[in-house]
Each structure stands twice: as C-alpha cells, then as structure tokens.
Amino acid sequence: MSKIVDHAGRREEIVQAARRIILREGIEAATIRAIAREAGYSNGVLTHYFADKDDIMLSALRSSHRRVTDRFRGRPAGRGGMAALHELLMDNLPLDDERAGESGLKIGFWSRSLTSPATLRAQRARAEELRRLVRGLLGAAAEAGEIRTSEELGDVTERLLALVDGLSVHRLLYPDRLGADRLERLLGTELDRLRTGGA
Amino acid sequence: MSKIVDHAGRREEIVQAARRIILREGIEAATIRAIAREAGYSNGVLTHYFADKDDIMLSALRSSHRRVTDRFRGRPAGRGGMAALHELLMDNLPLDDERAGESGLKIGFWSRSLTSPATLRAQRARAEELRRLVRGLLGAAAEAGEIRTSEELGDVTERLLALVDGLSVHRLLYPDRLGADRLERLLGTELDRLRTGGA
Amino acid sequence: MSKIVDHAGRREEIVQAARRIILREGIEAATIRAIAREAGYSNGVLTHYFADKDDIMLSALRSSHRRVTDRFRGRPAGRGGMAALHELLMDNLPLDDERAGESGLKIGFWSRSLTSPATLRAQRARAEELRRLVRGLLGAAAEAGEIRTSEELGDVTERLLALVDGLSVHRLLYPDRLGADRLERLLGTELDRLRTGGA
Amino acid sequence: MSKIVDHAGRREEIVQAARRIILREGIEAATIRAIAREAGYSNGVLTHYFADKDDIMLSALRSSHRRVTDRFRGRPAGRGGMAALHELLMDNLPLDDERAGESGLKIGFWSRSLTSPATLRAQRARAEELRRLVRGLLGAAAEAGEIRTSEELGDVTERLLALVDGLSVHRLLYPDRLGADRLERLLGTELDRLRTGGA
DNA sequence: AATGAATGAGATTTCATTCAT
DNA sequence: CATGAATGAAATCTCATTCAT
Numbered sequence: 001m002s003k004i005v006d007h008a009g010r011r012e013e014i015v016q017a018a019r020r021i022i023l024r025e026g027i028e029a030a031t032i033r034a035i036a037r038e039a040g041y042s043n044g045v046l047t048h049y050f051a052d053k054d055d056i057m058l059s060a061l062r063s064s065h066r067r068v069t070d071r072f073r074g075r076p077a078g079r080g081g082m083a084a085l086h087e088l089l090m091d092n093l094p095l096d097d098e099r100a101g102e103s104g105l106k107i108g109f110w111s112r113s114l115t116s117p118a119t120l121r122a123q124r125a126r127a128e129e130l131r132r133l134v135r136g137l138l139g140a141a142a143e144a145g146e147i148r149t150s151e152e153l154g155d156v157t158e159r160l161l162a163l164v165d166g167l168s169v170h171r172l173l174y175p176d177r178l179g180a181d182r183l184e185r186l187l188g189t190e191l192d193r194l195r196t197g198g199a
Numbered sequence: 200m201s202k203i204v205d206h207a208g209r210r211e212e213i214v215q216a217a218r219r220i221i222l223r224e225g226i227e228a229a230t231i232r233a234i235a236r237e238a239g240y241s242n243g244v245l246t247h248y249f250a251d252k253d254d255i256m257l258s259a260l261r262s263s264h265r266r267v268t269d270r271f272r273g274r275p276a277g278r279g280g281m282a283a284l285h286e287l288l289m290d291n292l293p294l295d296d297e298r299a300g301e302s303g304l305k306i307g308f309w310s311r312s313l314t315s316p317a318t319l320r321a322q323r324a325r326a327e328e329l330r331r332l333v334r335g336l337l338g339a340a341a342e343a344g345e346i347r348t349s350e351e352l353g354d355v356t357e358r359l360l361a362l363v364d365g366l367s368v369h370r371l372l373y374p375d376r377l378g379a380d381r382l383e384r385l386l387g388t389e390l391d392r393l394r395t396g397g398a
Numbered sequence: 399m400s401k402i403v404d405h406a407g408r409r410e411e412i413v414q415a416a417r418r419i420i421l422r423e424g425i426e427a428a429t430i431r432a433i434a435r436e437a438g439y440s441n442g443v444l445t446h447y448f449a450d451k452d453d454i455m456l457s458a459l460r461s462s463h464r465r466v467t468d469r470f471r472g473r474p475a476g477r478g479g480m481a482a483l484h485e486l487l488m489d490n491l492p493l494d495d496e497r498a499g500e501s502g503l504k505i506g507f508w509s510r511s512l513t514s515p516a517t518l519r520a521q522r523a524r525a526e527e528l529r530r531l532v533r534g535l536l537g538a539a540a541e542a543g544e545i546r547t548s549e550e551l552g553d554v555t556e557r558l559l560a561l562v563d564g565l566s567v568h569r570l571l572y573p574d575r576l577g578a579d580r581l582e583r584l585l586g587t588e589l590d591r592l593r594t595g596g597a
Numbered sequence: 598m599s600k601i602v603d604h605a606g607r608r609e610e611i612v613q614a615a616r617r618i619i620l621r622e623g624i625e626a627a628t629i630r631a632i633a634r635e636a637g638y639s640n641g642v643l644t645h646y647f648a649d650k651d652d653i654m655l656s657a658l659r660s661s662h663r664r665v666t667d668r669f670r671g672r673p674a675g676r677g678g679m680a681a682l683h684e685l686l687m688d689n690l691p692l693d694d695e696r697a698g699e700s701g702l703k704i705g706f707w708s709r710s711l712t713s714p715a716t717l718r719a720q721r722a723r724a725e726e727l728r729r730l731v732r733g734l735l736g737a738a739a740e741a742g743e744i745r746t747s748e749e750l751g752d753v754t755e756r757l758l759a760l761v762d763g764l765s766v767h768r769l770l771y772p773d774r775l776g777a778d779r780l781e782r783l784l785g786t787e788l789d790r791l792r793t794g795g796a
Numbered sequence: 797a798a799t800g801a802a803t804g805a806g807a808t809t810t811c812a813t814t815c816a817t
Numbered sequence: 818c819a820t821g822a823a824t825g826a827a828a829t830c831t832c833a834t835t836c837a838t
Contacts, residue, residue, distance in 0.1 A: 026314040032812060042820050044815085053812065104313050111310040113372055114303050115225035123372055131376075151388060158369070158377065159385050163358065166365030169309055170357070173322055177330075178357065186358055189350060193392075204801060230828060241803050243832085252829065403822060424712035429807060440824050442811085451808065502711050508766055509708040512701050513623040521770055529774075549786060556767070556775065557783055561756065564763030567707055568755070571720055575728075576755065584756050587748060591790075603797095629833060639799045641836090650833065 011049045011059065014039045018060040023101030027108035030057070058122050061109050064102060065126035068092065072133070081141030085134065086191055092164050093187060094171050095180045103168040131157060138194075147194040156194065163190060210248045210258070213238045217259045222300040226307030229256070257321050260308050263301055264325040267291065271332070280340030284333065285390055291329075291363050292386060293370050294379045302367040330356060337393075346393040355393065362389060409447045409457070412437045416458045421499040425506030428455070456520050459507050462500055463524040466490065470531070479539030484589055486531065490562050491585065492569050493578045501566040529555060536592075545592040554592065561588060608646045608656070611636045615657040620698030624705035627654070655719050658706050661699060662723035665689065669730070678738030682731065682757075683788055689761050690784065691768050692777045700765040728754060735791075744791040753791065760787060 017039035021030045032053055036043050050056045072088050094100035113120040135157045141147045149156060167186060171178045216238035220229045231252055235242050249255045271287050293299035312319040334356045340346045348355060366385060370377045415437035419428045430451055434441050448454045470486050492498035511518040533555045539545045547554060565584060569576045614636035618627045629650055633640050647653045669685050691697035710717040732754045738744045746753060764783060768775045 027310065028314060031810080033810095043813090043822095044820055045818085046812095047814080048818065107306075107313065108310045110368055110372065111226060111307045114306065115228070120372065127369075127373060155381070155385055155388070158366075158381070159362065159389065162365030162369050162385070163362050164365065165368055166361030166363065167357075169364055169368075170326075170361050173309065173312055173319065174326060182354070182357070186354055186361070189354070190358065206801095209801090231830085232828075242830090243803055243805095244801075246831075247801065408822090425708060427712070430809085431807075441809095442824055442826095443822080445810075446822065505704075505711065506708045508770065509624065509705045511770055512704065513625060518770065525767075525771060553779070553783055553786070556764075556779070557760065557787065560763030560767050560783070561760050562763070563766055564759030564761070565755075567762055567766075568724075568759050571707065571710055571717065572724060580752070580755070584752055584759070587752070588756065628831080630831095640801095640834090641799055642797085643833095644835080645797065 007049065010045075012063075014041070014046065014049060014056065015059045015063050018056050019063060019105070022060065022105050022108065023098075027057075027105065027112075030060075032056075054116070054118065057112075058118060060105075061119065061122050062126070064105055065122075065129070068102070069129065069133075080146055081137045081139075081144060082146045082191065082195065085137040085141065086188075088133065088137065089160060089164050089187060089191070090184065092168070093183050094168050095183060100172060103172055106165075107169060107172065127161075131161060134160060141194075148196070149194055160190070163187065206248070211262075213240075213245065213248055213255065214258045214262050217255050218262065218304065221259065221304050221307055226256075226304075226311060229259075231255075253315070253317055256311070257317060259304070260318065260321050261325070263304055264321075264328075267301065268328070279345055280336045280338075280343060281345045281390065281394065284336040284340065285387075287332065287336065288359060288363050288386060288390070289383065291367070292382050293367050294382060299371060302371055305364075306368060306371065326360075330360060333359060340393075347395070348393055359389070362386065405447070410461075412439075412444065412447055412454065413457045413461050416454050417461065417503065420458065420503050420506055425455075425503075425510060428458075430454075452514070452516055455510070456516060458503070459517065459520050460524075462503055462507075463520075463527075466500065467527070478544055479535045479537075479542060480544045480589065480593065483532065483535040483539065484586075486535065487558060487562050487585055487589070488582065490528075490566070491581050492566050493581060498570060501570055504563075505567060505570065525559075529559060532558060539592075546594070547592055558588070561585065604646065607642075609660075611638070611643065611646060611653065612656045612660050615653050616660060616702070619657060619702045619705065620695075624654075624702065624709070627657075629653075651713070651715065654709075655715060657702075658716065658719050659723070661702055662719075662726070665699070666726065666730075677743055678734045678736075678741060679743045679788065679792065682734040682738065683785075685730065685734065686757060686761055686784060686788070687781065689765070690780050691765050692780060697769060700769055703762075704766060704769065724758075728758060731757060738791075745793070746791055757787070760784065 014035060018030055018035045021034055021038050025034075032046055033043055035056065036046060039045075046053075046056065050059070068091070071091060075084070075087060091099075094103040109119060109123060113123045135153060138147070138153045138156055142149075142153060164187070167178070167183055171180075171183055213234065217229055217234045220233050220237050224233075231245055232242055234255065235244060238244075245252075245255065249258070267290070270290055274283070274286060290298070293302040308318060308322060312322045334352060337346070337352045337355055341348075341352060363386070366377070366382055370379075370382055412433065416428055416433045419432050419436050423432075430444055431441055433454065434443060437443075444451075444454065448457070466489070469489055473482070473485060489497070492501040507517060507521060511521045533551060536545070536551045536554060540547075540551060562585070565576070565581055569578075569581055611632060615627055615632045618631055618635050622631075629643055630640055632653065633643060636642075643650075643653065647656070665688070668688060672681070672684060688696075691700040706716060706720060710720045732750060735744070735750045735753055739746075739750060761784070764775070764780055768777075768780055
C-alpha cells in the first residue's frame with residue numbers, strides 16, 4: 001500500500017533540508033549524510049525517495065526555482081507592468097541574507113550545469129520561464145506606454161536578466177564594493193532608463 | 200649538476216594541465232591525480248612544484264587573470280578611452296571557444312570563492328584590477344567628452360562589469376538564446392548609451 | 399528495525415584489534431588499514447565507531463589503563479597497605495607475556511605523548527590516578543606503622559613509580575639481563591627497605 | 598679517488614642534523630628531506646653516505662650514546678667512585694632543556710627498539726656499556742668503603758639505571774609533578790642510602 | 797660527488813551507495 | 818518503510834627511494 005501523499009511530503013522535507021544546508025554551508029557541504037541528519041532521518045531513507053544524490057540536488061534546484069516564482073505569483077496583481085517588473089527583479093537580487101543564500105545556491109549550480117547535462121536542463125527550463133515572465137511584463141509596460149525604448153524588447157530582457165545575475169555574483173564576491181543600497185540603486189537606474197527612453 | 204629542468208616552465212605546464220581539465224570537465228573534476236595524469240606525470244610531482252592543491256588551483260586562477268590582462272596590455276595604445284573600453288569588455292565576453300573556456304573557468308572559481316577564503320582573495324585582487332582599468336578608461340572618456348552621463352562613473356563601472364559577467368554566464372548556459380552576435384550587440388548598445396547620454 | 403549490532407561491542411572489537419597490532423608490530427604499524435584488516439572489516443567501518451585515528455589510539459590507551467585498574471580493583475580488599483601496594487606494583491611489572499604486552503604498548507604511547515597533546519592528556523590522567531592510589535596505600539601503611547621512613551611519602555611515591563616504569567622498559571629491552579625473578583626481587587627489596595626504615 | 602676524511606665528516610654532519618631535528622621536533626618529524634634541509638644539502642646526498650633512512654637513525658642513536666659517554670669520560674678523573682657515579686647519573690637525567698631533548702630522543706628509540714632488531718642491538722650495546730660503567734664505579738666505591746650495602750652490587754646497578762630512566766620519562770611526561778630540583782633530590786636520596794647502608 | 801626531479805606506495809579521511817534486519 | 822552497518826573507491830598529502838644529469 002503506497003502512501004502517495006506521505007511520499008511527496010517526505011521528498012519535500014528532504015529537499016528543504018538539502019536547501020538549508022546549501023544556503024548555510026555551501027553546495028559542497030551538502031553530503032547525503034548531512035542532508036539526512038538535517039532532515040532528521042538516517043542515511044538510508046534517501047534510497048526510498050530519491051534515485052541518487054543527483055536526484056536530490058536537482059530537486060533542490062527546482063525547488064529554488066519554484067520558490068522564486070511562487071513569491072512573485074503571490075504578489076498582489078493588477079499593478080502596472082513596470083512596478084511588477086521592478087518587484088520581480090529586485091526580488092532576485094541578494095538584498096538580504098536569505099536571498100544571498102539563494103544566490104549562492106544559484107551560483108553553485110551554474111558551475112555544476114557546465115558539466116552536468118541534467119542540471120543544465122533544469123537550469124534552462126527555469127531560466128526560460130523567468131525570461132518569459134520578464135518579457136511579458138516589458139510587453140505589458142510597452143503597451144501601457146510606461147516605457148519608451150527603441151531597443152527590441154527581447155534584447156532588453158536579456159540585458160536585464162544578465163545584469164541581475166551579474167550584480168548577484170558581484171554582491172556575493174565583493175560585498176564591500178556593493179552594498180544592498182547600491183545594488184538597488186544600480187538596478188533602479190537601469191529601469192528608470194527604460195521609462196525615460198534612455199535607450 | 201642536476202637534471203636540467205625549467206622549474207617555472209614545469210609549473211606552468213602543470214597549471215595548464217589543470218586549466219585544461221577545468222575547462223573540459225569542470226572544476227570538481229580537477230583532482231590532483233587527474234591534473235598529474237593530464238600533465239603526463241605521476242601524482243607525486245606536484246609536491247615539487249606546488250605546496251598543495253590550493254596552490255595549483257590559485258595558480259590556475261591567476262594564470263587566467265594574467266592571460267586576460269596580457270591580452271589587453273598587448274593592444275595598440277593611444278586610442279580613445281571608449282574604443283579601448285569597448286575592446287576590453289568585448290574581450291571579456293565568451294565570443295569564441297577560447298574565451299568561452301576562460302569564462303567557464305571563471306564561473307567555476309566563483310563557486311569555489313564562496314567557501315574558500317584564499318580563492319576569494321585572489322578573485323578580489325583581480326576584480327579590483329579590472330575595475331580600476333574600466334573606471335580609468337571611463338574617466339578618460341569623460342574628460343575627452345566622449346561620453347555624457349549624469350550617472351556617477353563608479354556606478355557605471357559596476358553596471359558594465361556586472362553586465363559582462365552576467366552575459367558571460369548566460370551565454371554559456373543558454374547558447375541558443377545568446378549567440379556571439381547578440382552578445383556583441385547587447386554590450387555594444389549599452390556602450391552606445393553612454394556616448395549619447397542615455398543615462 | 400536496523401541491523402542488530404552492539405555498537406559499544408564493535409568499538410571494543412576494533413580497539414582490541416588495534417591493541418593486538420601495537421603489541422605485535424609496534425605503534426607505528428597500527429595504521430587504520432591494518433587495524434581494520436585485523437578486526438576483519440573494511441577501511442570505512444572506522445567512520446561509524448570512531449571520529450578519527452586519534453580516537454582509536456586514545457581508546458586503546460584508555461583500554462589499557464582500564465585493564466590495569468580493573469585488575470587491581472578486582473583483588474580482595476581488607477589487607478594491609480603494604481601488601482596491597484606490593485600487589486599493585488608487581489602487577490604493573492611485565493612479569494608475564496600479557497603484562498609484557500601491556501608494557502610494550504605503554505612505552506609506545508610514551509613516545510607518542512611527547513608530540514601529541516591529546517595523548518599526553520590521557521596519559522597524565524591515568525598516571526595521576528595511579529599516583530594517588532600508591533600514595534594512598536603508602537599513607538595507610540604509615541598510619542598502620544607498617545613502614546618507617548624519614549622521607550616524604552610523596553617522594554617515595556615518585557621513586558616507586560619511576561622504578562616500576564624504568565624496570566619495565568629495561569625488562570623489555572634487555573630480557574637477558576632482567577628475568578622475571580630478578581625484577582620481582584629488585585622491586586621487593588625496594589619495598590622491604592620501606593618496612594625496615596632503610597631510607 | 599675517495600676522500601675518506603670528508604666522507605666520515607659528511608656523515609657526522611648529517612647525523613648531527615638528524616639529532617637536532619629529533620631533539621627539536623620529535624622523532625617523527627625527522628624525515629629524510631627535513632634532515633637534508635637541516636644539514637644544508639639536498640635529498641639525494643643521503644644516498645652517498647647512508648644505506649637508507651634506518652642507517653641514519655641508528656647512527657643518530659649511536660651518536661647520542663657516544664655523547665653521553667664522552668661527556669663522562671671528559672670529566673676530571675681521580676675522584677671517588679661515589680662522586681663520579683653521582684655525576685654520571687645526574688648527567689643522564691633531563692635536568693635542562695638539552696638533556697630533556699636527549700631523553701626525548703632516547704624514549705623515541707625505545708619504542709622503535711621494540712620492533713626493530715637493528716635498533717634494539719644498538720640500544721643494547723650502549724646499555725651494556727653504561728651498565729658496566731656504573732657497576733665499575735659501584736665496585737670502586739665499595740672497595741674504598743664509601744658504601745655499605747648488603748645488596749648485590751649488580752642489583753644495585755640495575756635499580757639505579759631503572760630509576761634514572763623511569764625518572765627521565767616521568768619528568769618529560771609530568772613536568773609539573775617533577776621539577777628539576779625534585780628529580781635531583783630523588784636521585785640524590787637514593788645514592789645517599791647507599792652510603793649509609795640503607796639497603 | 798651532488799642535485800633535485802620523479803616515482804609510487806601508503807596513510808588518513810570522506811562519501812555515495814548497498815543491503816541485512 | 819526505515820535504520821544504520823558496511824563497503825570500497827577516491828581524494829589529498831607525505832615520504833623513502835631511485836636515477837639522469
């Protein structure tokens with residue numbers, strides 16, 4: 001008799017434990033034993049819920065993606081495209097400890113993606129989703145006359161996404177140079193430029 | 200006297216072997232054994248040329264830095280600030296296979312920097328050098344009247360650097376979305392904006 | 399539930415294997431692999447039962463200490479101080495193969511103590527225990543009028559303990575010179591001197 | 598053309614370097630490389646002067662023995678047996694840093710002797726020499742009427758030697774308990790006993 | 797004779813994985 | 818289902834030893 005609900009719940013528990021460790025101590029500290037201990041189980045349980053370690057790591061990555069998307073989806077709708085875009089992008093910057101953790105996790109997975117096809121696939125699926133979201137908000141903002149830009153919106157999308165990820169890395173590596181305030185200002189200025197037709 | 204061996208040369212040989220592995224199989228695959236095998240030596244050789252594994256990895260990182268800097272220093276001088284800046288930043292994008300390799304290596308080290316203080320230090324030293332270079336070129340361009348911007352040049356510097364790194368990651372992870380042409384265009388547009396006072 | 403294994407028992411098994419190797423081949427031959435093989439397990443087991451190699455070695459040392467103490471505690475009580483002291487000290491001499499083994503192990507740990515603080519601590523704790531025991535018995539003997547000595551009992555204690563350890567080393571290194579009989583006689587004479595007020 | 602003198606001299610140089618390291622950092626720190634560096638040569642030299650590492654270590658042990666004997670032989674002669682004996686035994690106690698180093702070296706070799714026949718042989722040869730020396734001095738003292746003892750002089754010899762070695766170990770392991778003063782007093786009292794016929 | 801390059805074995809430690817209970 | 822015992826591979830580092838120059 002299989003307990004479908006328990007099974008999914010237990011998986012989630014373990015994935016969250018993995019995430020906590022990665023956020024707290026880095027991706028290399030996320031050993032199977034450490035994850036099991038953090039989740040309050042023994043080594044062996046993982047056998048029942050995951051094929052192997054990679055399965056756990058990928059699940060943790062997807063869970064991270066889901067959190068970001070959910071956070072955005074959970075916001076009150078009906079606001080202008082630019083306001084929503086502003087919120088979405090800021091939410092993706094490591095402005096507080098929690099999000100710094102998320103960014104660290106993200107960077108760890110970048111490296112992994114370069115040599116692990118499965119990780120790369122998961123990474124791409126998520127990136128595509130985020131790209132569509134941003135592109136959609138830009139389109140809405142353009143239709144509403146919120147932005148004036150001669151540049152193709154697809155290109156604007158790419159630049160915004162690149163900027164967010166670039167700023168995220170730099171904030172984590174060079175926190176002295178890039179405080180939270182400055183990060184917000186840098187991204188804010190970029191968005192303002194869209195409004196004023198700066199590009 | 201003794202067996203005639205170019206000590207520095209042998210070090211470089213090993214560092215290059217390490218680089219090749221990191222580029223080909225990722226930073227986690229760069230074990231001491233793999234590096235020794237790639238270099239065509241036995242495990243033990245590394246003792247002669249490096250204090251420990253960290254020493255090798257940091258040397259590989261610095262070697263990468265040096266290659267980039269050397270490439271820029273080798274260019275004909277005397278050109279305007281913006282032209283030089285354009286060249287410098289484009290050179291840091293993964294526009295061909297060689298530079299894609301460099302970027303891959305760079306990304307691998309980002310992750311490592313998050314948990315290894317020594318790596319972080321090396322990373323920071325190099326980043327600071329690049330930042331000063333960019334800031335200097337922007338200053339020269341401003342003095343020459345090449346750019347008109349209301350934004351503080353330090354902020355412009357940070358955004359350009361973040362953009363370059365963000366585009367680099369995205370190009371490696373999502374090459375279908377970001378061809379070399381598009382990458383060049385995205386960065387080019389950003390630089391043009393500075394000229395026209397877009398910000 | 400889980401495989402039924404006596405955790406403490408398995409630890410003891412491994413510690414005894416370590417002891418056997420130290421006795422047979424010396425403390426330097428007691429590598430983790432050798433211990434695991436001697437115990438009939440694979441390398442990895444030790445992870446389950448010990449933190450690291452030092453943990454095993456210290457456990458072996460403490461196990462040795464415990465054997466000696468237990469042996470003494472197991473003796474019938476109620477005898478005079480001198481009789482008990484005689485028994486205790488004789489028991490610490492390598493008069494038979496078993497005790498020769500214990501002495502060999504003890505000597506191996508002396509050397510280790512000189513460079514390993516943790517080992518030294520364990521060594522000291524045990525030595526202090528033995529010293530108190532001897533001092534106590536001497537005190538009891540003095541009160542009962544069994545010994546007459548002008549020397550401070552603390553000094554007598556130190557000399558007796560030094561003599562026991564010195565004789566132990568010499569017996570192991572120069573067995574031809576120091577047979578079991580002679581060892582007993584040498585220590586016995588020393589104790590007799592206390593009775594007759596020889597010092 | 599072999600340079601006999603140089604050869605012996607070079608051997609001695611290296612042996613002394615080995616001794617310095619053992620005294621300073623313990624017997625385990627005395628690797629071939631460390632010894633070569635300490636002596637100011639390269640690894641390879643040792644090939645020319647020693648068969649292998651064991652050869653070096655044994656030479657260091659013999660050198661230690663020679664130093665002790667030489668030191669005693671160098672003293673002004675013509676004194677009474679007991680005075681000479683007092684000097685000899687005190688000289689073998691770790692009363693200052695230099696002699697503490699010597700004792701540490703000695704203890705390290707004890708452990709080694711238990712499993713290395715060659716080391717044991719060297720150890721025994723030296724011990725026998727020292728034993729004869731002590732026995733001889735005791736004999737002279739007895740003839741001169743300096744000591745009155747009912748005990749056989751061979752036994753007295755063994756006990757004195759055991760006491761010296763036992764005190765040496767204890768001083769190194771438990772320096773808080775056994776200061777230099779106390780060590781001197783303990784051995785001094787033992788010698789006095791011989792004079793007064795305490796045994 | 798002397799150097800130091802190079803080897804390869806072996807020591808400790810860490811881990812993902814398997815499996816009996 | 819769940820446990821945790823056990824395995825065995827692999828990673829880093831250290832060393833004695835060999836040998837071309």
